[in-house]
Amino acid sequence: MGGGNAQRIVNLGGGRGHLREDAAKSLHRVDKRLGHRSQITEALRSWLQQDEHYQSYLSYLRGGPWAPIALSPNTPSVHQKGAAVDSDELQQRVALMEEHGWFRTVYRMVGGKWTLVEAWHFEYDPSRDRHYHEIVTLVQTASGAWHLPDPAPIAPKPESRDIEMRMIWNRDDSDEQTKRALVGEFTFQRLSPLASKRERKLFGEPVDVDNTEFDGFLATVNSRRATAGLKPISNPRTGK
Numbered sequence: 001m002g003g004g005n006a007q008r009i010v011n012l013g014g015g016r017g018h019l020r021e022d023a024a025k026s027l028h029r030v031d032k033r034l035g036h037r038s039q040i041t042e043a044l045r046s047w048l049q050q051d052e053h054y055q056s057y058l059s060y061l062r063g064g065p066w067a068p069i070a071l072s073p074n075t076p077s078v079h080q081k082g083a084a085v086d087s088d089e090l091q092q093r094v095a096l097m098e099e100h101g102w103f104r105t106v107y108r109m110v111g112g113k114w115t116l117v118e119a120w121h122f123e124y125d126p127s128r129d130r131h132y133h134e135i136v137t138l139v140q141t142a143s144g145a146w147h148l149p150d151p152a153p154i155a156p157k158p159e160s161r162d163i164e165m166r167m168i169w170n171r172d173d174s175d176e177q178t179k180r181a182l183v184g185e186f187t188f189q190r191l192s193p194l195a196s197k198r199e200r201k202l203f204g205e206p207v208d209v210d211n212t213e214f215d216g217f218l219a220t221v222n223s224r225r226a227t228a229g230l231k232p233i234s235n236p237r238t239g240k
Helices: 021-034 047-060 064-071 094-099 193-203 211-227
Strands: 009-011 018-020 084-086 100-103 107-110 113-116 121-129 166-170 180-183 188-190 207-209
Touching (some): 021 084, 021 100, 021 121
Antiparallel strands (some): 084 121
16 A cells, blocks of 8 residues: 555564554565564554653753654654664665665764664655565454564575585586586686586585576575675676
């Protein structure tokens, strides 16, 4: 749901709190990429919860003159709108979060420099979510509450695609320099035919594949690189 449509409030499961529907669905897609429910310190805040933050800042005089404006429950924060999360885990997965429309937004002037002061805080922008149209089906309980489905991990690749640090032999390629490749979590490189004995010693007998399977291995590597925030690498067979 987007635009001006009303948004349901969705229970994130695992005691993580609630978000508005589009943000909750996006977080579920993130969880599926991770293979587990991500750690969330805080999600949707009520007026009273926001006021507690506000009173704490006023009592301890922390945050400077911006704090009453930013934290007053009468000037709703993005947390109060159900479109922000605080997470220690997800600040380690910034590239993944940005791919799904979540961005860090809390910057302040510190020592004359514009500085990120809340690395754990993410706000959701559906217009920047590259996976917005991927369907997530919510679950409604007998009480009428809406919940996210369990974040079943993404199905593992077929065994032939899930080989770590193995030598790949492309029987369809006539070029000796591109027949063999070492495939690992983030690695894809051509190896010289002169390294054959060393390859077999380190990685066992090569996996015999055709062009399609060869390209599939590379797609797996690039998917893992993307999750780690690394750039994709070109196919040494096609140069693309």
